Amino acid sequence: MTSPSTVADGGAMVVAQKVSKRFGSVEVLRGIDLEVNKGEVMCIIGPSGSGKSTFLRCINHLERINAGRLWVDGVLIGYEQRGDRLHEMKPKHIARQRRDIGMVFQRFNLFPHKTAIDNVIEAPTVVNGLSKKKALARAEELLVRVGLEDRMRMYPSQLSGGQQQRVAIARALAMDPKLMLFDEPTSALDPELVGDVLDVMKELAQSGMTMIVVTHEMGFAREVGDSLVFMDAGYIVESGAPKDVLANPQHERTQAFLSKVL
Numbered sequence: 040m041t042s043p044s045t046v047a048d049g050g051a052m053v054v055a056q057k058v059s060k061r062f063g064s065v066e067v068l069r070g071i072d073l074e075v076n077k078g079e080v081m082c083i084i085g086p087s088g089s090g091k092s093t094f095l096r097c098i099n100h101l102e103r104i105n106a107g108r109l110w111v112d113g114v115l116i117g118y119e120q121r122g123d124r125l126h127e128m129k130p131k132h133i134a135r136q137r138r139d140i141g142m143v144f145q146r147f148n149l150f151p152h153k154t155a156i157d158n159v160i161e162a163p164t165v166v167n168g169l170s171k172k173k174a175l176a177r178a179e180e181l182l183v184r185v186g187l188e189d190r191m192r193m194y195p196s197q198l199s200g201g202q203q204q205r206v207a208i209a210r211a212l213a214m215d216p217k218l219m220l221f222d223e224p225t226s227a228l229d230p231e232l233v234g235d236v237l238d239v240m241k242e243l244a245q246s247g248m249t250m251i252v253v254t255h256e257m258g259f260a261r262e263v264g265d266s267l268v269f270m271d272a273g274y275i276v277e278s279g280a281p282k283d284v285l286a287n288p289q290h291e292r293t294q295a296f297l298s299k300v301l
């Protein structure tokens with residue numbers, strides 16, 4: 040029998056069952072059920088305030104859910120089982136679980152007084168325990184992967200927004216995450232910089248990384264996404280293959296949203 044802290048995942052990286060979250064009296068997530076398989080790229084779209092970021096933040100322990108259950112790679116988020124009972128997870132166990140999850144935000148949160156490579160290097164040394172030399176090699180490899188081989192020694196203020204966002208992606212990858220969460224990674228960028236960041240994400244998807252991407256980039260969702268979820272007012276209103284949802288939305292709220300953004 041499945042114990043409360045484990046889930047019969049059948050290859051799922053993320054399982055959400057009836058996940059609810061409220062801030063004060065405001066219900067922001069109202070019973071989210073979904074599964075993201077290993078290697079899947081799930082895109083989440085929806086109007087402002089529908090709860091998309093909050094859902095990602097709950098997966099990454101940045102918010103606590105009020106009801107329901109959430110598993111990452113078969114491990115229950117925020118709780119551990121002792122005997123028959125669930126207990127709140129200790130901070131060191133939360134920190135361990137968060138190492139499996141890389142998150143990239145809309146606003147790149149780089150250290151301004153560190154170069155690109157020094158922004159990336161911290162995770163391999165501190166989190167993964169690599170020697171300084173190996174961490175440096177790892178950070179260089181990741182910066183090459185995101186196309187910044189000629190910008191490694193520059194400070195964030197010397198980089199464009201798109202380049203800074205690619206450093207942020209390299210830094211998240213430096214933890215060797217099993218799961219990458221992207222929260223509107225291109226919406227703060229000038230239009231001409233968006234493509235380079237999306238290309239890095241596409242390469243990551245093709246490498247087999249499991250990804251949940253909150254985005255307004257419908258072209259990316261159609262081309263790269265394996266699944267598309269439309270959220271509104273804290274509910275999953277509709278989900279399916281991106282090309283189907285985008286071309287032939289079934290729900291009137293999805294239709295209304297897409298008519299504004301497509």
Ligand SMILES: Nc1ncnc2c1ncn2[C@@H]1O[C@H](COP(=O)(O)OP(=O)(O)OP(=O)(O)O)[C@@H](O)[C@H]1O
Nearest residue numbers: 062063065067085086087088089090091092093094
């Ligand atoms: N820490 C908080 N305290 C109170 N309310 C919050 C908090 N964080 C989010 N909210 C509220 O939760 C709702 C959902 O916010 P969320 O950022 O998840 O929406 P979203 O769908 O990601 O929106 P957007 O597309 O504009 O980023 C909003 O009404 C927001 O004001």
